[in-house]
Amino acid sequence: MPTAPPSHQLRLAVGKDGGPEIFRSFQGEGPVAGQVRAFIRLSGCNLHCRWCDTPYTWNWQGTDYEHVDGEKFAPAQEMLRLPVEEAAASVLALAAPGVVITGGEPLMQPKALEAFCQQTKSGQPDYRLEVETNGTLKPSQTLEQLVDLFVVSPKLPHAGHEEDVAAPALANHRGNPRAVFKFVAKTPGDVETVRRLTGGIETNRIWIMPEGRSPAELDRHLTTITPAVLDAGFNLTDRQHIRLFGDTRST
Template sequence: MGEGHEGLAALPLGRSWVGVNSRRDPTARSHPQPTSPSPLRGQGCVSTLATITPGEPEIFVALQGEGPSAGQPCAFVRLSRCNLACVWCDTAYTWRFESDTRPHRDGINFDRSDNQFVLAEPDVAERIGALGQKRLVVTGGEPLLQAAALARMLALLPPMTVEIETNGTISPPSTFDRRVAQYNVSPKLAHSGNPAALALLPDRLARWAAEPRAFFKFVIAEPADLAEVLELRDRFALPPERIFLMPEGRNSGTLRTRAVWLSELCSKYEFNLSDRLHIYSHGDTRGT
């Protein structure tokens, strides 16, 4: 789902080669290709994942880089596809494929066959379980586009704490209630380039506001963006302790500059500041 769901200090474990490829280069292959099962095209009970390299699904271990769980070791799985199109999205390889003409800062269209991988749900669960982590972050893209498949996959996991990252436009099914401990909801503001009619759905935001497991993370590029956050806070009675402001940026210099004035705004309004820790250690790369 773009800026707002990444990890830090990824490790090469099992069959996953991680932390190496540029998000923006769909042909980058810094590692040799690991042996992977063939994609299960056209079969039921599958999930569509993003890839680290062509043919290798983006399942990895890292420290969570953002939000309320920042700094905690986690397993990550990145699902493909998104229903929004943020102009600054740092995971456009999950949605901006060959025929997509929606604007994006980089102007790159990605080859779908290189950047998507269809994997049976038991295989997804097995790979996640093999990483041996106590916490799982499901990110995207927009994971809730695959809610039914995701619910089936979560039911196959060993006991672990699950958090899901979402743009807030889709309500989670009740089948998630037994497995999901935390939702990281990142509503997209006007500077994302998404029309409010698509990105800020009042009925969905009202439901998220009433969800005690939901935290709200807003990507901020300019101080003026705060006006939208305050309007949403007031309209939906969002508790300030569940609001995180995060600087938009894909390099450490931009993040540091914006964090200076963002920290002052957080202090003034009693919000939380979210950094993007993985950018400092790994840059703008996949599998981190």
């Protein structure tokens, strides 16, 4: 497999140590929850969810985006650029069976993302590539072939978007057998919305996750949504990293 052109750079979030947010941990959500992964967090997002747990990747000073924390961030302090060769080497050095490429929204950097995936696979062909995305941007055929798992998180109305962003996300990925769908929910009504939106998609590809950035908030919403999730036949996922490490960077 060809290596990436040297000109490509990734825009990465800043981790808790002040360097790029590349780290090793357990995946806390979705179909591979509990498994060890390397993580790399890209900066920038085309959506602006009011409950997002990584607002430092998009809620910049000078913007009017609303967020529950009310804090704005300086891009110069929260974003680093790293050549894909260095990023891939850092990820592979973490001794994990695969990497979760998250954000922000990774597909905002399509060429650099492709180059990173090619570089990583060239160093370790069996290495597993998993991308977390809001689904609104359709991946290229090259990226679809490189990535082993797309975890697509279409946003429901409670995320604070005026337009319908869930339907396009589903349309972009429902035909990809390597894609699963993870919805954030607070109420049984949210689960019913998912049921309505996902007609025709196998229920074993759909995961419901409680909204929450603390164990207490997760518990409250889990209690509320669990009966509806069971009734719909969807998968239920927790947010294990919040319980293990709290709502902190690089975990």
